[in-house]
Amino acid sequence: MADRKPDISWVVRIEPDAARRYVPPLSDYLSASPDWMEAEFRSIDLPATRVTGGYWTGEPGRVEIDPWIYTEICSIISGRVAVADFHGGRLEFGPGTAFMIPKGFSGEWITLESSAKMFLAIY
Secondary structure, X not given: OOOOOOOHHHOEEOOHHHOEEEOOOXXXXXXXXXXXXXXXXEOOOXXXXXXXXXXXXXXXXXEEEOOOOOEEEEEEEEOOEEEEEOOOOEEEEOOOOEEEEOXXXXXXXXXXXXXXXXXXXXX
8 A cells, every 4th residue: 555645445434343452451551440340442553743733613614734744633512524635535434423634635515504523744
């Protein structure tokens, strides 16, 4: 994959069914209640030199980005958005969905309806 420019197939949905399950060992913690149980569902693992994040709102419209200058992780809180590459690939996301757009991806961010998201930009 590293030899070609990222397209829509590189956009990663962040959801338990599409991730690697990992259970951190209890030894990682100072203490844990007797009934403590958890699982992480790891979708990506990236090196980073800088990370920014926050809350974003947008109104219907679109922007073309060529290329994305950072890897972006998004969690849609409300509304609907789509990400499309310049080859016709397209994915749509709504409330409760999360996804990752890789650095170097070229395409469109399309806000389909008034939307809000939490995001991390990983440089």
